[in-house]
Amino acid sequence: MLSKCEGIxxxxxxxxxxxxxxTIYTREAGxxxxxxxxxxxPSSRFASLTQLFTYGHFLVQKGSGMGTLQQGEVISSMRGIREDIFSTAYASYIVELTDKSTENEKSNPFLFELLYQTLSFMNEGYDLDILTYIYELKMLSVLGLYPCLGQCSICQAKDGVxxxxxxxxxxxxHRCFEKDPYHFKLTPAAVKLLRLLYYMDIKRLGSISVKEETKKQLKQVIDSYYEEYSGLYLKTKRFLNQIENLRQSLSPQDTQESGLQVE
Incomplete structure (x- = not known):
């Protein structure tokens, strides 16, 4: 049976x-x-269509076992990602996280759209860290994880530090800090941004300006939460951490006030 799908x-x-x-993540079939x-x-009609990150249409022959690619059309090669080592590292982590967090042939159009938008923004040169934090936070529900971000997870208070x-x-x-002496300290800006990235629609992401210190706090929280609860150990994550250290050593520290605009 032949079927056509949109996928990455x-x-x-x-x-x-x-x-x-x-392995393709599709809108129709997961x-x-x-x-x-x-x-x-090199001369194959599938050479460009089967490169990592490629977004396109795929004509698939389905049988009792693995499907066979019959035809396809590249919509976007995500060339901007492939031509930059930092973008490649971040995008590689995003697709491996998607691969390891999902089951075969389980449709999730929301996740497909999130993956497409994230890679498209990376391809266009948006802030790689912020895009990764958004993706990681939104992938938590796919993993069956729901961090308490709307209120204090102990006393349910919605105000305070x-x-x-x-x-x-x-x-x-702050009323409950003593109940977990190992909690992470966060600035009000980091708390606000953590909530915003978790709940916002990525399509509304506009211009970004976030202090490096705020990013570090978000990364520490998200990485630690994944390590404790996700059960995932990804090769691309270890490589990404090395690349992030290199990128930070090559670029000046951001000294602007923390802020994020959505459209």
């Missing part, structure tokens, strides 16, 4: 001398694996 290549592996197995025969040959408790799974207010 999130993983590729060689199969034999000339073939590739590609994650699917396909055999792309001859795709390793807040920190983040990994043990309690969310924000805690």
């Amino acid at each position: 290549v999130i993983r590729t592996s060689d199969y034999g001398e000339a073939n590739k197995v590609v 994650k699917i694996g396909l055999m792309a025969r001859g795709a390793k040959k 807040f920190g983040f408790s990994i043990r309690e799974g969310g924000l805690i207010c």
Whole structure:
């Protein structure tokens, strides 16, 4: 049976001398694996279509086992990502996180749109850190994780000074700090941004200006939460941490006031 789908290549592996197995996250059917025969040959019509991050239309032959790629059309090669080592590192983490967090052939149009928008913004040169934080926060629900960000996770207070408790799974207010002496201290700007990125529609993301210190606080909270609750150990995450350190050593520190505009 032939079917057409809209998708993004999130993983590729060689199969034999000339073939590739590609994993595509599709709008219609979620994650699917396909055999792309001859795709390793430079002259193959599938050579560009089966590159990592490629967004396109795919004509698939489905049988009892793995599907076979029959035809396709590249809509966007995400060239801007591929031409920059930092963008490649961040995008590689995004697609591996998607791959490891999802089951085969389980449709999730919301996740497809989130993946497409995130990679498109990375391709256009938007802030890589902020895009990654948004994606990580929104992927938590896919993993069945729901951090408490609307109020204190202990006393339910909605006002006061807040920190983040990994043990309690969310924000805690100053009244409850002593109940978790290992909580992360957060500035009011970091608390506001954490909530905003978790709840906002990524399509509304506009110009971004966030202090490096605020980013560090968000990264510490998100990384620690994932380490404690997700059960994921991704090779691309370790590499990304190395790349982030390199990028920060090459660029001046951002000294502007923390702020984020949405459209």
